[in-house]
Amino acid sequence: MIRIESSGNTRHSPPPLFFVIFGASGDLTHRKLLPALFDLHRKGDIHPNTRIIGVARKDKTTQGFRKEAVDGIRSFSRHLPKDEKDDPDDLREFLDRIHYLPLSFEKSADFDRLAEYLMDPELLKVTNGNILFYLATPPSFFIPIVEQLGRIRPSLDSSDRNGFTRLVIEKPFGHDLASAKALNQSVLQVFREEEIHRIDHYLGKETVQNILILRLANPVFGALWNRDIINRVEIRVFETIGIEGRGAYFEESGILRDMVQNHLFQLLTLTAMEPPVSFDADSIRDEKVKVLRALVPWRGEKPSGSILFGQYLEGGVLEEPVMAYRQEKGVDLGSVVETYAAMKVEIQNMRWAGVPFHLVAGKRMSRKATEIVLHYRKPPFALFRLAGCQDDTENVLTLSIQPNEGISLRFGIKRPGSPLRIDQADLSFAYNQIYQEDPPEAYSRLIYDVMIGDATLFARNDEVEKAWAFMELFLSLKRNPKFYPAGTDGPVEVDNFFSTDLS
Ligand code: NDP
Ligand code: BG6
Numbered sequence: 001m002i003r004i005e006s007s008g009n010t011r012h013s014p015p016p017l018f019f020v021i022f023g024a025s026g027d028l029t030h031r032k033l034l035p036a037l038f039d040l041h042r043k044g045d046i047h048p049n050t051r052i053i054g055v056a057r058k059d060k061t062t063q064g065f066r067k068e069a070v071d072g073i074r075s076f077s078r079h080l081p082k083d084e085k086d087d088p089d090d091l092r093e094f095l096d097r098i099h100y101l102p103l104s105f106e107k108s109a110d111f112d113r114l115a116e117y118l119m120d121p122e123l124l125k126v127t128n129g130n131i132l133f134y135l136a137t138p139p140s141f142f143i144p145i146v147e148q149l150g151r152i153r154p155s156l157d158s159s160d161r162n163g164f165t166r167l168v169i170e171k172p173f174g175h176d177l178a179s180a181k182a183l184n185q186s187v188l189q190v191f192r193e194e195e196i197h198r199i200d201h202y203l204g205k206e207t208v209q210n211i212l213i214l215r216l217a218n219p220v221f222g223a224l225w226n227r228d229i230i231n232r233v234e235i236r237v238f239e240t241i242g243i244e245g246r247g248a249y250f251e252e253s254g255i256l257r258d259m260v261q262n263h264l265f266q267l268l269t270l271t272a273m274e275p276p277v278s279f280d281a282d283s284i285r286d287e288k289v290k291v292l293r294a295l296v297p298w299r300g301e302k303p304s305g306s307i308l309f310g311q312y313l314e315g316g317v318l319e320e321p322v323m324a325y326r327q328e329k330g331v332d333l334g335s336v337v338e339t340y341a342a343m344k345v346e347i348q349n350m351r352w353a354g355v356p357f358h359l360v361a362g363k364r365m366s367r368k369a370t371e372i373v374l375h376y377r378k379p380p381f382a383l384f385r386l387a388g389c390q391d392d393t394e395n396v397l398t399l400s401i402q403p404n405e406g407i408s409l410r411f412g413i414k415r416p417g418s419p420l421r422i423d424q425a426d427l428s429f430a431y432n433q434i435y436q437e438d439p440p441e442a443y444s445r446l447i448y449d450v451m452i453g454d455a456t457l458f459a460r461n462d463e464v465e466k467a468w469a470f471m472e473l474f475l476s477l478k479r480n481p482k483f484y485p486a487g488t489d490g491p492v493e494v495d496n497f498f499s500t501d502l503s
Pocket of ligand 1: 027106171
């Protein structure tokens, strides 16, 4: 079944399948996965025969699980009225598809029961035998679960079943290069690369996907995308939230592992990659990997000279007082873990050599903003200055990924009248001025893609390993963070840190 969208491209309807969620009572399932699945159901983007099976340790009934699902959907789906009496019919239909199976990741017998359930001849007919395993569990369980799936896979692959088998793995995909390799190895012993989908939800954001459209469908921008005309590139992900109660996790990860290794590197590779030979998953991923291979600290400096770590103190964010990182639950009182990192890197290839890329990620900043900003070179000759006119024009192209999705280009214009004056103006486009409907949630888009078997928006094993290989230069550095009050733009030292490489 294929539906034609207004843009003219073909939209595939996902086939029926078993959607097995490991970690079904967890935060991710509650806040993201079930609301996203419900949104897909509403749009008709889940096959009516699909069964969603939540598995987790707690002993609960399917009815109990459905009740929790409604709470999650009511709180986090954009499409469900908050008031119970307005529950639409499609919610009841959706809940009918959800089932719960208690299962301990440590008990082989529980996985045998799961295999029996999935191989039930009646259910096999309904789902065509397609199975999607989603690992929404703490990362320490990824390998044990995959090993169990490897043990039951021969019975799942018996001649009674013809469908596909796919695996979705949540971030973090490894903690460093060695653990990422070990995880890849384990997973690849059980699943083929084309069956594996490593999620980075930034790739599901519409405006992240728009980076490639802007560059590659518009020669006017495509032609202005190189070292000849670009002076520097900034990629920043500022968040107003802190660590959201995940103290123990953040103490292990810091912002380098939590945000930079994955989300910022995705933005970096999409911004810097060469045009792919075709728009299929592997051609795009091939180009992203080449960027990671060419990545070095700025001007070959020592890693310690190309990074600045920060940590938030108490302060006020959006007029609310907030505690310091060190006061958060689960955080050591003397912790030096970074909640902010600024990094200067270079991509040593023909397109980008000599252009600094400034990457910044920070928690508890003054505003939420994910942006890619391209600063263009000044004209080679200061014509208007020589004519006695102050000219501070800098062409700046800003891709705003969130929260105000859009694009703007700054340029100089003549102020009316005399004497000659140059002012700055912006040519800007905002998504919400053109499209009335909100873009789909990243998780809806990514789950839809896994169901139809499109791996373009997922990380490949070599991509993950190359990102970790570069990260290794920084992971073991002594932290010694610069402190910044929550609700500011990060440590004051950052201006000096970045100014040294600007020509
Ligand atoms: P939670 O800690 O909230 O959930 C863990 C889940 O695993 C629970 O369902 C729990 O079941 C189950 N579980 C734990 N131990 C066992 C066991 N021995 N046997 C069976 N079930 C077990 O984790 P999150 O939902 O927050 O995170 C899941 C994954 O998603 C992680 O990899 C995380 O990094 C990633 N992620 C999470 C995000 C988020 O916003 N939460 C955002 C991006 C990624 P029970 O309750 O029954 O014990
Ligand atoms: C998650 C990180 O992957 O991304 C969180 O673990 C972070 O720390 C979140 O807050 C940011 O996602 P978004 O979509 O809000 O930018």
